[in-house]
Amino acid sequence: MPPPPDFQPATADEFTVRNFIDDIIDEELAPGGRCYGKTVHTRFPPEPNGYLHIGHAKAIAIDFGTALKYDGICNLRMDDTNPVREDIEYITSICEDVRWLGFDWEDRFYYASDYFERMYECAEHLVLNGLAFVCDQSAEEMRESRGTLTEPGTESPWRNRSIEENLDLFRRMRAGEFPDGARTLRAKIDMASGNMNMRDPVIYRIARATHHRTGNDWCIYPMYDFAHPLEDAFEAITHSLCSLEFEDHRPLYDWFIENCPVPHQPRQIEFARLNLTNTVMSKRKLRILVENGSVSGWDDPRLPTISGLRRRGFTPYSIRDFCNRIGVSKVNSTVDYRLLEHCLREDLNAHAQRVMAVLDPIELLITNYPADKTEILPAENNPEDADAGERDLSFSGRLWIERDDFMIKPIPKYFRLYPGNEVRLKHAYIIRCTGYETDDFGNVARVLAEYEPASRGGAAPDGRRIRGTIHWVDQNTAVDAEVRLYDNLFTVESPDNAPGAPEDYLNPDSLTVRTNAKLEASLAEPDYGKRYQFLRLGYFCHDNRDSCPDHIVFNRTVSLRDSFKLPTT
């Protein structure tokens, strides 16, 4: 598939932070090790039943990143073994997201469903070796006989059928002779195991569901525990990296690898999945937010979905950087979302084009500036990047400035505009506030000031210090726009652990819309995928869904750090 417009491919030199998985791999790659002489081969195996989120980004970064570190390869594989939950629509979005994140599976895009025939053969092999049996227990009976966490289960009455009968029954299961749920194929392991997964787990169920790829070819489908190790083995995966909850599935993973005729012996290694403060990460909880209208959709910019982050304006690099910085370990943890913001700002600071925009405008009238005069002032595009060049700004005596940048009676340490005070208009002139006008309601409607002609460009001719510099937009050329400001979706750090439901902690101010924003003229044409810094306000990008030339809509990706807090009114 073609790369997305803001494609930033991941490179091996990004992945230098070592972790415990690398220690294991190093050992296995050494002479005499399990993988001596082999190419490290990993895979990212999403189930196509939902959208990817930043938790997946961590897994993706580990799977693809580990391959990159070792000059190995990583497959993208749709783990589509349960047709009743999966849908083709998710496949495209998953591919798009992985690609956007900067990872490349080249020609190694696979479907678990492509292995259904080989998996079936493995199952027959188990039957033939007396390691699997067809069980007639109902789901309820099976649950009852499974035992509990502290008590062993009891063996199924069908456990000791002959190999011939099992083979016959299993073939008839495949042939569609039995109704859904009537029988299962189970591995014959140990009903007394302390590990529930080893208590004769089901490996095939009967389900007449139309599979998005195999259609109605099958009426039996393999279970994850059986299918996954086989998929890995078929693809010659050396390291099957997954999250912690599969730790106690590993004995079963190994059991299938040992007992099935597979060409390779992959090893499963588990790591802790990502949790982020002030948000939720599970597909189920995200779905609730989408379906109950708490957010506008799966790509709502407040969501930690990859599509939401993309729409919000995150860069792929910042997400990869974040994944590298949080590290990889086996400790359940919740990472402060501010680390994510830090990675974002760091990337954006270096690359975002600076522009000026006023989100909550009030008029500034420069009384000693000729009424019909207009001039063009140069402005640097990015002080962090000398190659970014300059652009022209139009200036006149009638400007828009930020409401927050004026106070009738200044609070302590306020060095913006107030009667009598001097301030610099960024890139333009030094002005002194001479007064203000209010509307019928007593609100400030217009600020009056005089400019110092000799300070063109912003420098004080006598070198005196000007404490405050504010941004502005020329009324003559201003572009109207809607600007959306975002804050945490939840007011508590761990909505997952707080009493009640996450929805009880939704932040009513997670979205603030400024419908009357004024932008400098250079922003008249939408440039999707381009990131801007609105001076003193933060980083912004066009909303990739709603912004158009007739109605410009910007999203605030993240605010600038701000050590000065205006009292909240």
Place this chain on the structure above:
RNA sequence: UGGGAUGUGGCCAAGCGGUUAAGGCACGGGACUUUGACUCCCGCAUCGUAGGUUCGAUCCCUACCAUCCCAGCCA
């Protein structure tokens, strides 16, 4: 006396018997500043607890405590 795993500062996370116990984020100071941004300085831990082994333990042993995962014909 079910099984599996984990415990290093507010949040992540190095450390693998001898270190002043890395680094990042956050936080608090300060410098610089035509973005109160950026950048730069400074500050910020005795390693879950209790014993033990050792000349010496965050690293080894024992016990205890806490937390997480597992009883889908989901993945």
